[in-house]
Amino acid sequence: MRHHRKLTDDERRQIIEARAEGTPAAVLAHRFGVSTRTIYNTLSRAKGARPGATTTISTRLSARQLAGFQAALARRSITDQPAALRRLMEAADILLRPAGPVVRDHLQAWGAQVATEGAAVNHIARKLNEAKLRGRPLPFTDDDMTTIRTFAAGLVEFAEEFRILWEAQLAAKTREVDKALAGLGAQSEALADAGQPNLSRK
Structure with missing residues (x-):
């Protein structure tokens, strides 16, 4: 077990919250890979520190929305929902960033192509319709x-290129989510391996 590693600010916050809920110091020491002395030192420093300004927010979720969120966390072995929410909110600037210039340029180029070739197809349709009416x-x-045929082939080609771009964007977002939630799942796995009850906040 590691006893000399430095705790992150988020880990200190989790320790303070878990201890306030009654989690034993020994369990916290095992969960975060530090000594019980480090846990007590963290708690002692927190008592003398002036708490930072925080804001409590609340929102209504349907059972389906909550179940979906819990399932997403479960796939990463995360049970501390409040910590996960805080991490995701901290990474919101990255996670909610609009599509990159490559995607935008591709869509603009495709839009111009559709406008040109689509106009030609519409002209053919009008010509045929006029002849039929007369x-x-x-x-x-x-x-x-x-x-x-050129227009149809262009649609198929665009669909495939856009699929590749979309999957790349999705993979990038997934990596950012994994980065934001890094460490939360490992704590739950450590407890499970040790046969300890999971006392994370729910």
Whole structure:
């Protein structure tokens, strides 16, 4: 067990909150990989420190929304929901950042292509519709067929390119979420391995 590592600010906060709820110092020492003396020192310093300004927020969730959030945390072996929420809020600037310039440029280029080729397809459709209304032979040429096939192929190509871009963006966001929640799941796993009850806040 590690007894000399430095606790992070978030870990100190978790220790203070868990101890206030009655979690034994020995359990906290095992959970965070430090000595019981470190736990008591952390608590002692917290008593003499002036608490920072905090804000309590509340929100209403449906049972489905809460279950989805809990399931997402469970996949990462995280049971401390308040700590997870705080971590995600701290990383909100990154997690909620709009799509990158590569995606925007791709969408703009595709929009311009659709506008050009789509106008040509619409022209063909109007030409055929006008001939039909006047009872004339449909003036559908090989060039018209090529235009339509080119347009259809462009749609398929865009769909595949956008799928690749989207998956890359999703993977990047997933890495940021993992980074924001790093360490929370490891604590629960350490307790499970030691056969200790999980006393994290719920």
